[in-house]
Each structure stands twice: as structure tokens, then as C-alpha cells.
Amino acid sequence: MDSTVPEKRHAEDETSEEIRLPQKRYFRQRAHANVFSDHHLDYPISPAHMDWSKNYPMHFAPKDGEGDENSVTQDSGKKVEFADIGCGYGGLLVALSTVFPDKLMLGMEIRVKVEEYVNQKILALRKKHPGSYDNASILRMNAMKFLPNFFEKHQLSKLFFLFPDPHFKKRKHKARIITPTLLSEYAYVLRPGGIIYTISDVKELHLWMVKHLDAHPLFVRIPDEELVGDLAVEHVRNATEEGQKVERNKGDKYLACYRRITDDE
Template sequence: MAASPGRRPTSRTRSRLKSANPVQGASVKGESETSRRHVYGRTRGKALKPRQANLMETLFPGVSISFGEGTLDPRSLFGEVKEVWLEVGFGGGEHLAHQAETHPDTGIMGCEPFLNGVAKLVSEIDLRGLSNVRILNDDARFLLERLAPVSLDRVFILYPDPWPKKRHNKRRFVNPETLGFLAKALKPGGELRFASDIPDYIAWTLAHVSRFNREEGETFFWTAESPVDWRTPYEGWPGTRYEAKAIREGRTPCYLSFRRI
């Protein structure tokens, strides 16, 4: 069952680019081969530490998202919240945990198929005493297709797997299908944030958004007015371990923001 509205997790805490236009040279081929019924890559890594394993048994069931065949209103997962946000593929959960702690009046859902990443976020929920986080241990597309229309205020897609080999590009999360899900779920004025350090994926994303707008009508407005806008981290950005690694290795992060029209 989905987490009960307003229920506090049961745990021991219950007593907290470069200056050129990055769209240049992008390709929009291959999306017809996309399959949202298959999770690519590993979903499990090293064995969980004893504390993590215990929290996955005791705390995780209270914050996990499950749904039936009908539409899911994400507000039903929380108590009284001002907004509902979603992070797609939250990795180790450091960004999501930071946002949840900084915005306690916002309900935040996170999707991550990798069990070890989920366990790390569950540990952060326990350590920080967070009551406004809900988790789907699966591909975000399973959730997006069930969400009620205009139910999200913000979506984060941060450093997604770039699938750099051309034959694997079709596995990228950004494609016409997922853009359609996001267009339906985001409220007018809602925000889609996409960050990456891979120029080809940045260009791919801008090209797909542009194509979606042409084919489906103006839906996503890219808010950048100058290169400094996509070179500058988002307000309140905590950084991530992956981002720090990319910078150490000489790659330049890009921060795109789109407003739902």
C-alpha cells in the first residue's frame, strides 16, 4: 500500500556547456525503439550494510509508493503539502534528501531502480527525520504514466545515464513518450530541471524538447536567456557526488530549466 497521508516513517528517529548553443548537431532518431517495460543496467550492487538492510525492512515499507490500475494523485501520499516534486533516478539520494530537508512543506517523490541507491536515501530519511519523502524502487516511467494530470510542480532529471553508444541512445530517459508523460503531469508554470555533463545528451534533450513543441504545440519553454544561465547551478543547489566527479575529470555541467506552458 502507499504510504499513509501525514504518517511519519517508523524508525529510530521517530522520537528528521560550453558557450555555443548546445542544441547544435543533436539527433532525434531511435526513439521509436524505446521500451519503458525494461529497466536497463544493474538494479543491485554490493550487499547492503546491516543498518541499511534493517531500515529497508522497517522504514522503507512506510515510504514506498505502490499503485493499482487507476490514476494516482500524488498528494494522497502525503499530509498537507504546498507542492509536489518528483526526482527521476535519484542515485544516492543526496540531492533529494537536501531538498526534502530544505522544503519540509513540499512532498517529494523519488524513483530509483537501483536498490543500493534506495537504501542510501532511506538511511538519509532516518538520519534527518524526513516525513515528506516517498520512494518508488523502479523505473520512473511506471509512475509517470499513472500520475493524475497537472499534479506536479517540479521535476528533476539530474545526471541521467547518457547511454553513450549510438545503438543504446534509445534507452535514454528523455524521449517523446516521457516528454508526453511530463507534459501531462506538470502544472502550467511547473518546472522541469535537467542537468548533465554530457554534451551529446544535453543537445539530445534540447532537440527532443524542440521537436515535441513543434509536433504537440508549445509545451516546454526553455528559460535560458544567455549562456551563463545554463552554466550556473540552480538556486539552492547542493551539488552531487557524480557532479563533483565530473568536474574533477574536466567535464562541464549544464543546468537546463524548462517551464510548462
Template sequence: MEDTVPAVAGEKRHAEETTSEVRLPQKKYFRQRAHANVFSDHHLDYPVSPAHMDWSKNFPDHYVPKDTEAAAQSALTQDSGKKVEFADIGCGYGGLLVALSTVFPDTLMLGMEIRVKVEEYVNQKILALRKNHPGSYDNVSILRMNAMKFLPNFFEKHQLSKMFFLFPDPHFKKRKHKARIITPTLLSEYAYVLRPGGIIYTISDVKDLHLWMVKHLDAHPLFVRIPDEELVDDPAVEHVRNATEEGQKVERNKGDKYLACYRRITDED
């Protein structure tokens, strides 16, 4: 009888170890400066063109590795046929990605973040969520990249259906306005990767920046503002307002949030 007790206890411990959840990363270990110089050389890796991008590292359940040896070890024999459709530009700590992952479970979505530690945090969080919830969160991922410079290197023409610009850096000083994420030149790049009917979501707690984004989007010939009443039925809007760390902070401080969404029209319209 005495011989069986340790075995049972050992089996119980083993069961607890195999069923225990992976701990999510803690933000306090991944804090970094709020802003990064988008014009600096950050030693980023990027594909020559979208055709050269190996998405298997981000979405292993949907893409076969381009590397022959890695492909031989993959459980997949062919790609799922899906492509990234949602892009969260400057995704921060990934709150929007996690929230939308279960709202749009069949849609691949990518966060883009230039800060090293923040990207590492989001990546670890996604991997932990995948481990703890098999079959879920395989549709979200993150890349460390500079969207202001390399967006067309990752996405084909008209590939995206949604782009998110949530609480971006205001760059208050006039001499730094050129670093704002919404400018006439950048909007033309966004129009290139966004399909007709696709939507750009912008939100800020800084009224001046909100007016800046609205001004340039209104002036661009390929975007038209979506009336607020039409946004009521959009399942993404509530998460745009409240899913991000910044949005939650504004909510706690009872600040204002200025939302403006635009639809990409056809070139002929």
C-alpha cells in the same frame, strides 16, 4: 555510597543510548551497477491509478494509511492535504532530495530509482535523518519504480511543480537512444503530470546528451526554455548543479556541466 555509583553510571549509559544519533548508511555497502535495463521486468509494485496509491508508507506524517487496521493505529485522523510536488527521476543516492528538503520544507518530494540497493540506501538515509532531526526530512521519500513506464500511475494530471533529470544515463550507442529519459513520447507524459508553470530541470556532463535533451524539449509544443538569467534567483539550481554524487564527481574532475531548464506552458499558449 558504593551502591549508588553503579546506578549513576547506568543512568549515564542509558542517557547516552537514548540521545545517540542513528548512524547514516554507508554507500560502500549499497553499490550497484550504474545502469539498469529500463525495458526489463523488474517485478515492480505500482498502483492502478494515483487514487489507489497509499502514500502513508512514504510520508507517515502527512497521510493516513488506506488499510483500515493500519489507519486505526496511525496518529493522524486525516491527510494533511499535501500532495507530492517535486519528482527526482533516477534520483541515485538522494543528494538532491536531502538538499532540497530543508530549502522547501513545506513541499513533498519523491525520488524515483529503479536500482534495488540504491533505493534501499536512500530509504535508510532518510529514515536515519528523520530520527536524528525530529520534525525535519518528513517531506522527502523514495520509491523503487520505472518512471518511463509507470509515471501516470502515481501522479495525477498537473500534480507536479518540478521534475529533475540530473546526469541521466547517456546511452551512447544509437540503438539505445530509445532508452534515454527525454524523448518526444515521454515529454508528453511529463507535460501531463507537470502543471502549467512547472519546471523541468536537466543537467549533464555529456554534451551530446545535453544537446539531445535540448533538441527534443525545444521541439515540444508544451515546453519553453527558461533564459539562464532567470535561473539566477531559483534556489533549486545550485543544488541541481552540485548536490548529487555525480555532480560532485564532475566538479572534482573539473568537468563541464550543461544545464537547461524548461517551463511547462498552458495548453492554450
């Protein structure tokens, strides 16, 4: 018997292991995190200080000049355009990455293990499908505190808030991701004509988000009939773990999308 066969099989097993997607059961964590506590997060003092090469090595050269073999030597000129706030297990990122391959998209998640899972999943997908998923990444951060530290004025074209924490108790409403103060920050980072996507299976939370978005002077609701041709909407409904769970349980999904008005408007 050829003694090289076991060695070859072992090498194949290593290759297979290298591109195996992470298993979600090893990354489970509590569904909620206190957004007001100090989570010891790393964040730049301004968008200009952010080194995106760690997230998108095929699009950004390292600021310190010390990249690996996958790093480019010159920035592509692109900027992050899509942000999924509280992205969970990254279903939307993975889905939209191939639908909008020319757009850089970022998931923002405060939970440590969930962020680690999504990061490992994206890295595995990049290895498994060379040339794909290089436009998607994730950061562990608190969007309620540090969003303007990462994005310039009018940088984003899409913001996603999919099945956010309802925070049912009235004293917890200040922790909801849609509030008048936060909407002004979203209007700052979202370019005129950009879109906010919200969806929830909790009607009370949906009405809360609609109420505050309707009241904000820089946002106008997009009629449902105008969303028919939007390639992101179907994935907003069904790509996330939470959306799929609601579908299995035959629950309701309440969608509302808003456009950031232009200066002329």
C-alpha cells in the same frame, strides 16, 4: 563503581546507533539497470489507489486505517509536487527538503540497493532532526513505464533529470529518459508553469535533451538569466553525488530548464 554506568553507556550507544546515517559503501550497485526488463515492481493501478502514508506518515493517513504511532489520522491535503527521476543516492532530495519544507518531494530509483540506502538515510535524518525531512521520500519504480500510475494530471510543479544515463550507443538511445513520447507524459503530470530541470556532464546527451525539449510543443526553454533567482538550480548543479564528482574532476556541467506552457500559450 556504579554498576548502572555501563548500562547507561550501552543505552546511549543504542540511541547513537539508531540515528546513525547509513554508509554508502554497503549499498553499492551497478550504475546501470535495464529499464525495459521486468523488475517486479509494485505500482498502483491509478494515482487514487496509491497509499502515500508509508512514505509520508506525517501527511497521509493509512488507507487501511492501520498506521503506527507516527501516522496521522487525517490527510494534510498536500500532494507530491517535486519528482526526481533516477534520483541516485538522494542528494537533491536531502538538499531541497529543507529549502522547500512545505513541498512534498519524491525520488524515483530503479536500483534496489540505492533505493534502500536513500530510504534508510531519510528515516535516519527524520529521527536525528525531528520535524524535518518528513516531506522527502523515495520509491523503487520505473518512471519510463509507470509515472502516470503515481501522479495525476498537472500534479507536479518540478521534475528533475540530473546526470541521467547517457546510453552512448545509438541502439540504446530509446532507453534515454528524454524522448518525444516520454516528454508528452511529463507534460501530462507537470502543471502549466511547472519546470523540468535537466543537467549533464555529457555534451552530446545535453544537446539530445535540448533538441527534443525544443521540438516539443508544450515546453519552452527558460533563459539562463531567469534562472538566477531559482532556489533549486544551485542544488541541481551541486547536490548530487554525480554533480560533486564532476566538480572534483573540474568537468563541465550543461544545464537546461524548460517551463510547461499554459493553456493560453
